[in-house]
Amino acid sequence: MNKEERIELAELLFPNINENIEYYENKYPKRNLKEGAMVTRYGPSPTGSVHLGNLFSAFCDMIYAKQSGGIFFLRIEDTDQKRAVEGGIENITGVLKGFNILPNEGYSYGGEYGSYKQSERTLIYQTYIKKLIIDGYAYPCFMTEEELSSIREEQELLKTKIGIYGHYAVDRDLSLAEIKEKLKNNEEYVIRLKSPGDANKQVEIIDCIKGKMKFPEHDIDTVLLKKDKTPTYHFAHVIDDHLMHTTHVIRGDEWVSSIPLHIQLFKVLGFEPVKYAHIAPITIKDKETGTIRKLSKRKDPWAGAKFYEEEGIPIDALHLYLATIANTNFEEWYLNNQDKSISDFTFDFTKQAIGGTSFDESKLNNLCKTYFSRKSGEEVYNETLEYAKKYDLEYAKLLEANKEDMIKFLSIEKDGPRPRKDISKYSEVKEEFSYAIDELFIKEAYKKYDGDKKYDTDLIENYLNILNTNCSNEEWFNDVKEFALSNNYAASPKDYKKEPDKYKGHVGDICEAIRVIVTGRTKSPDLYSILKILGKERIKERINLYKEVVLK
């Protein structure tokens, strides 16, 4: 076919496309950004719930764009209508907001480079396809599903590369007359790339994360436009990222083998190619099989984005975790720069893991604990209340009714240089601080305490008489020691160990009795702080409650 014929063919196939590519090139001019600014994008398909891996990739998009003074935008890749799930798009935007991963522009955020929804860009794709046909880089292919699968079977049998290329690409050189004939018969067709590649030649590709890679040139006539004239991912992404002026495509590792195709598409279209950064998947060791696999939504609760919200894992802590897997040197930096935040760190693609990253639950947990330990009592209160309003309304009401006390309890041992690390999720506060709210304590009273040990309430009642809630911690503890001695208890565990026969026990035993009666548990933050907040009256009530419930 000569050029005139190709023009005729393009018009025949897409008579309704009136614009030429210059129109779009002018409509979406180069972005006015400073040197080195990165334009990244998150391109999810609305096919179901969001996976941690998706979140991670969006997180990377965000940090790299942000730190370089660039743009991070959201583009909905919904070219496959069959897989679309109802509410899928709203789910994506909702999760992104919930996780504080906020694009600068894009679907539902606005911007000059829209539409940011691929299903609304069909005309654009067809315009560029027309150009490719005219340039001789694309052609209609009328092969049926049966033909395709028989070729595939043959290739499998011959153990050769699978796909439509070389002599398998039978419609590659159809004459204009033949095409017209088929169109007249209403034969369905797709538009395929007329790949100029030679598989015997090698292309070298530089991936920002993985480094240099060598591939055979792409020589397969990949489908660009499907039967319904919507684009495949390959074609759509190249057009969109060119028109939206993406500089860095950060995406999952599963795409590396299509890099040669994508580079070829950029070349054939006359575009400057984007830079690619392929991130490794988040993996986990399967407990049953012992093999390493991708985090799975079905098997691992940690895989689903919703899980973090429901469990009450703080978003900032999750960001910290994502940052530690994004750049391997982040963790150490953060440890040495405790007063700084993620945005102060300079991320670098070369510091990103090349192979899979194993999901480390205990590390996340630790990060969460550190997060909580650095928050003030009031902050923890407010955030927990917000969580409870969503997932435990009853508790939310109790929190609101007991705000003052609750904040006091949550603030215990927060002042020092090494604050307590006792909670890792909002959902743990209720149980961990059950003694803070009378109503809750009465209901749950001592249920969690299953020790056989019965404590001497008379002794504790006597102690209550000498309790001074208005002194220093040191003075208080001296009083306890004195009280211990006068009741035949050793003033320190050491004394007791030396002469166990001489005493009934030691101060620790007395403290334990107070602690269990007052809090219902053997472990708690500083006892005296708790006693002070509760006050004598409530302590008395708890002694009575203990008698009722435990001693009967």
Add this chain to the structure above:
RNA sequence: GGCCUGUUGGUGAAGUGGCUUAACACACUGCCCUCUCAAGGCAGCAUUCACGGAUUCGAAUUCCGUACAGGCUACCA
């Protein structure tokens, strides 16, 4: 079958030919501190970098082969 990529302790990993008898962190174990926890302090935790060979005075680091794992091989993304 073909094409890519990866493989360092329980985990995340540092490491780019001599500074490595392998950093750091999490987890774990023991001791100390101590009214309980938490925190903290101290100590322990790969003599070895999947395996085999080659290059080199010298290799976790370079090369070749093997094994294992992951990905792609759709008119899905």
